[in-house]
Structures are given as structure tokens and as C-alpha cells.
Amino acid sequence: MIITQKKPIEEVMTMVADAKTVAIVGCGSCATACQTGGEPQIQELTKILEQAGKKVVATTVADYCCMNLGVKSKMKAINAAEPDCVICMSCGDGVQCVAKNANNKPVYPSNDTMYLGEAVRFGVWEEACRFCGQCVLGKTGAICPITQCAKSLVNGPCGGQKNGKCEVNPENDCAWIKIYERLQATNQLEKLMETREDKGYAKYAYPRTISLRGK
């Protein structure tokens, strides 16, 4: 899931400073799970905005703020309320999708988008993938060296680990020791003998689009 964190409320209030009326769009998926964009957070933000003298004229929760068709439908009621601006409580992708459907009203993010991660237990999310576009998990025991190694090394450890901990951030386990142990446990240690191509980030041309519909 996409992990988000609430922005400091002062930053949000600065963005909406000129607005008298505000609409809020929450996200029923990742942001709800991260407690940054579900119904309780909408109510909390509504209260803060109203205490600051603003009128919240409409709220809604899209199933997924990053899915254009569903957002388009939810935005009908938001647009009908004619707010001065919209606050979107999702990831940055959702904010951009909502903005495309907001009748040219300003759309502001209430969250900072952090990373693609795993909910390891309630209230704890760990970074898992950096969308590198050339997944190497098949060769690394399904442990991501791009994300879990502080130097994103793809061909083994830097040699700086101490007692199994990363030299860059000693709170983290060394990713390459974890990879070694996983490959050993799954009888795949021979994969460590393969050399992986360095990641050629320079060749990526952003923004990328994937279409199953042909050109």
C-alpha cells in the first residue's frame, strides 16, 4: 500500500488560507488504512477548519482516490457544492486524480506521500518497494535490496555491517545478510554467484504510462 503521513496542520491551513468554503475528499483505501484519509480524519479536519472560521460544504470518501472513474463520480457532489478549494486526504497520486476532476478549483494535499510499504502490524508500516521498474526479487530471496539496503546495492553487501546491522542506520538489519539467510534457507545460495546489472536509472523517462489497450 501507499504509505502517507499527515502534514503539519499549519501547512494545510496555510494552503487554504484564502478559502472561505472548503470540500474534503478522503480515500477509502491506503489513506484509510494509514489513518490519514478515512472518515475519522475527515471529521477531525472538518472540526479544525470550522474552528478556524471556514465552512466545510461537502465531504466524500472515494473508494480509491487514484482511480479516475470512481473519483469522477464522487466529485459530482463536491463540485455541486462549489467550494473555494478542495482538500484531498490521499497520496499524491490521488490528489492529482482529484484535481483533474475538480472543475478547476484548487486542490490541496493534507498528506505527505512516503513510500510503498507493508503494514507489519497495526500502526506500523515498513518501506518495501521503490518502484524501480526492474524487479530483482526473484534473485534476492524476495527481499528488496533497492529498498532495504541503505545504499541500494544490487551485487552484495558493502562490507560495513556490524553484528548484522547496517553501517548507515544501525537500527536496521543489513539487507544483504537477510538476503543471504533467505537464499540459504530456500536452497538458492547459487544465486549469489550471479552478477546483476547495475540499475540504469538514467534510462527512465518520467512520467511512465502502462496501457493494456494498445497505443
Ligand code: SF4
Ligand atoms: S527490486 Fe525492489 S524496488 Fe525494484 S520493483 Fe522489486 S521490490 Fe520494487
Ligand code: SF4
Ligand atoms: S551494511 Fe548492508 S544494508 Fe547497510 S549499506 Fe551496507 S550492504 Fe547495505
